[in-house]
Amino acid sequence: AQSVTQPDIHITVSEGASLELRCNYSYGATPYLFWYVQSPGQGLQLLLKYFSGDTLVQGIKGFEAEFKRSQSSFNLRKPSVHWSDAAEYFCAVGFTSGTYKYIFGTGTRLKVLA
Amino acid sequence: DTEVTQTPKHLVMGMTNKKSLKCEQHMGHRAMYWYKQKAKKPPELMFVYSYEKLSINESVPSRFSPECPNSSLLNLHLHALQPEDSALYLCASSQAWTGANYGYTFGSGTRLTVV
Numbered sequence: 001a002q003s004v005t006q007p008d009i010h011i012t013v014s015e016g017a018s019l020e021l022r023c024n025y026s027y028g029a030t031p032y033l034f035w036y037v038q039s040p041g042q043g044l045q046l047l048l049k050y051f052s053g054d055t056l057v058q059g060i061k062g063f064e065a066e067f068k069r070s071q072s073s074f075n076l077r078k079p080s081v082h083w084s085d086a087a088e089y090f091c092a093v094g095f096t097s098g099t100y101k102y103i104f105g106t107g108t109r110l111k112v113l114a
Numbered sequence: 115d116t117e118v119t120q121t122p123k124h125l126v127m128g129m130t131n132k133k134s135l136k137c138e139q140h141m142g143h144r145a146m147y148w149y150k151q152k153a154k155k156p157p158e159l160m161f162v163y164s165y166e167k168l169s170i171n172e173s174v175p176s177r178f179s180p181e182c183p184n185s186s187l188l189n190l191h192l193h194a195l196q197p198e199d200s201a202l203y204l205c206a207s208s209q210a211w212t213g214a215n216y217g218y219t220f221g222s223g224t225r226l227t228v229v
Contacts, residue, residue, distance in 0.1 A: 032215040043118075043204050043220035044157070051215035090156055099170075100212045104156035 002027045004093045006105035013081050014113045021076040021108050023091030032094035033074040035065055036104075039087045047089075050074060061085070086112040116141060120205050120221035128229055129195060135224045137188040137205030145211040146188040147218065148180060149204040157204055163188060164211040195228045202226075 003026045013019055025031060032051045036044040048059025055067040065076045074091060091105040118139045127133050137146065145164045149157035162170035163182040171180075177199075179191040188205055202225055206218040 034217050041202075041223075041225070043206075043222045044218070045220065046217035049215065049217045094215070096212070102159070107154075107156055
């Protein structure tokens with residue numbers, strides 16, 4: 001069955017440190033891939049997306065993500081984290097299986113230490 | 115205008131009340147969605163409207179009734195809710211529903227409390 005997994009429920013990093021959030025998917029072909037961020041009590045904001053072409057995609061707020069077909073992964077990275085990046089991050093995949101499906105991962109909560 | 119606007123931001127309602135949540139977008143998007151999000155969980159899809167027609171109903175109880183009066187507006191009518199329906203209700207839109215490499219634009223949500 002198709003699925004998306006975010007293995008890390010919580011991640012804590014120090015301000016200025018680098019960040020990598022993991023996302024793995026299970027699907028027979030390359031799905032559409034997305035990362036969203038959600039600040040407390042707010043809606044989700046699209047950070048970036050991938051559907052074809054260059055496997056390294058740039059997004060807003062200084063984030064980037066790399067698609068690795070061999071690992072069925074789409075990990076989110078940021079070279080230097082700011083305190084304002086503390087939030088919940090959701091990976092999402094879109095694919096067609098009979099009808100179109102859009103699945104969110106369970107989320108990773110990022111805490112940033114000053 | 116690149117926003118999805120939801121009103122009200124907060125709503126407290128009794129189990130016998132009738133209320134409505136409203137959502138508006140002016141980006142020309144032709145797909146609109148209602149999601150329910152419980153604390154520390156990902157959003158769960160409730161309904162999809164594509165070109166103002168209901169395309170997906172994820173087996174949502176009939177106490178939730180969606181309505182799409184036009185391409186810019188989406189309502190969620192609430193009646194006889196239960197306390198377990200308390201959650202953040204998110205509206206989203208995208209350029210289209212199927213064939214979608216489109217990301218979603220979300221509103222900031224309505225925090226609903228059923229007492």
